[in-house]
Amino acid sequence: MISGGMNHISLWKGMSGTSMPNWDDVLKEQERWDIVAYIKTFSGLDKPAxxxxxxxxxxxxxxxxxxxxxxxxxxxxxxxxxxxxxxxxxxxxxxxxxxxxxxxxxxxxxxxxxxxxxxxxxxxxxxxxxxxxxxxxxxxxxxxxxxxxxxxxxxxxxxxIADDVKRPKDDTVLKAIRVEGELPDKVDDPKWSVAESTSFYMIPQIIAKERFFTPSLDSITAKAFYNGKEISILLEWDDRTKSIPGDEKAKEIAEGDVLEDSVAIQLPVTIPEEMEKPYFGMGDSVRPVNIWQWKSGKKDASEAIKLLNANGFQKVEQRDAGKTGLRATGIYNNGTWRVVMKRQLATEEKGKDIQFEEGRYTPISFAAWDGSNGESGSRHVMTTWSWLLLKPATPKSTYIIPLIVVVVVFGGELLLARSSRKKI
Ligand code: HEC
The missing domain is CATH 1.10.760.10 (Cytochrome c-like domain)
Structure with a gap:
């Protein structure tokens, strides 16, 4: 636990689900064993029980x-x-x-x-x-x-009961599958069983104030379909509490006030030509992002989804989600939230919304909030940029090259995330 890196592929090499970092890069092996011996004396565990x-x-x-x-x-x-x-x-x-x-x-x-x-x-x-x-x-x-x-x-x-689908793997490309006919807009539509799952680690937001160190959510799994008109994305993440403000049951186990559970998808407004992505914390001044945010507390489905355009943390504009055909529904069951978000591939305001194209790699990232763990605003967990690919019905060999770029770019980001932690 002191060394970290417990056999999982993660941006976070410390103890899963906690802010306890790994020390194998800071302390020598003997120093770590010495600490183990010392810590055991606190509880009397140094003597065989x-x-x-x-x-x-x-x-x-x-x-x-x-x-x-x-x-x-x-x-x-x-x-x-x-x-x-x-x-x-x-x-x-x-x-x-x-x-x-x-x-x-x-x-x-x-x-x-x-x-x-x-x-x-x-x-x-x-x-x-x-x-x-x-x-x-x-x-x-x-x-x-x-x-x-x-x-x-x-x-x-x-x-x-181990659920390996939820375990984030090396492949971080979410592949949307092309289907003919209507796309599922319900979380329990049996069609979802044929979509491909991709899982991502979520790490606490520690870039902008107020920073966040006590996460309770650790990963998110996504699936996607598209047809000639729309795209539909299913998000599934384990959350120990169904948090709806005012709910008596939620109040009993919440840490402090019950806030809303929430999930968001972030996409760049324009697909970058050189694979250069916006800053992953809500975009930057030259590269704005679209944020689709769903919240658990609204009965009316049209109020549960918000469309935001952001040019960084400080410059956020709320837009009319209905105009882009964006809608969402969510259901909680035995520790898992499932939320479907659906939008038109193309919208009227081309300069303000991402326009989805078959065969293109689009940066995508996710964020989630556990309302019973005091999470709201900048206190939440998030992924770094991954990719969404609207997979063409017939695969072509040309997709191999972008995939290599993806690996190189993503690998670089891992290094960045690691070295920035050391500076904290
Ligand atoms: C009173 C609450 C409570 C009950 C009852 C309980 N657990 Fe736990 N269990 C916990 C908590 C809390 C943890 C996490 C402890 C930690 O590591 O911080 C845990 C951890 C575990 C782990 C450890 C997993 C790991 O990290 O290695 C296993 C396995 C487990 N429980 C199995 C069970 C089984 C099987 C039962 C029933 C026979 C059970 N628990 C009953 C609260 C409980």
Missing amino acids: KGPIDYKNQIKSSKESIEKGKETFKKMCAECHGEEGRGDGTKKLKDDLGFRTWPRNLTKPWTFRVDNDPKEIYTRISNGIPGTQMPSFADPTSKKTLSDEERWNVANYIVS
Whole structure:
């Protein structure tokens, strides 16, 4: 945890979902081990506590074991980890020092403290995680205990719910698929199952004031379709809380006031010829951006979506979304928001809106706000620029070259993001 870089491809090499940075580039290996030894003395963990964990009764994963584990999970774990394990529990949790903590989203093993090997999960269930609300289920003095067999079955269940689609990969091009006929404008339209998913890491916004260091959202997954007239983009992201201002249930577990959950897509107004993109924090004076922002609190769908044009943080103009055909709807279910945004490919005000073209690589980035985590305005998470490609129906070899450019440009951005962190 001190070294960071836990086996995931990320702009953020520190601990997932937190502002704890990696120290492997600042401290020597021996220095890091010395700190480990020192930190262990705080809690008395420098002296061996219990004997080593015994794995000899491990139950091999099977359909039956997973089914049994699922039953136990619903009874013993769902109140904190949520019905489907996405950390959307119904309890407000604080750690031993009184700081707000969020239960782990168990469908994202790449954010785990170690990994999701069944033995690791069994260890956490048996021992708990000291200092946090994650209890031990093998402690005879505790109210809630599970037999050895139950702990292995529930560990097998947790391995089975890993959702690899949500794990950001090296490919950061969102490919819109061409279809004939109407585009889906509902989140649960079965057509979405044939679209290609691309997932992106989201990192806290730390460029503009007020900076943000305590994120609760970490990635977003997108899919897209287009036809001769319109483009439709589905955004899916795990959020532990459905935040609607005024909602009693949301108030119980929120950190402070319940603000709205929100998501936004950012696109340049003109597609850059030289692959030169606007500044990724809301554009710059010469390269304006379009921002499509959806918010959770509005009943009327036409009020839930806003169209903004920005030339940097200070110069933001609100425009009429309806004129461009921009609309959006969203649904929350068991820890996941799904929002569809739809717009015409071409609009009337050509100088003010992005005009989508088949076969073109268009820069695209995303931002999201968790309203129960005090996020609004500049306090949010975001991706850097990625690419949206309106994939032609028949692939041509000419698309190989832009792809190489994408890799080079994106790779450069990673380095930039890394070196700017060191200066903070
Ligand atoms: C009272 C709330 C609570 C209950 C009940 C609970 N957990 Fe947890 N669990 C947490 C919290 C909070 C964390 C995150 C601790 C941390 O690392 O900060 C966590 C972390 C975990 C992890 C660690 C993942 C990693 O990072 O390695 C696993 C696995 C896990 N829980 C499984 C379970 C299972 C299985 C059950 C039921 C048998 C359960 N939990 C019940 C609150 C709870």
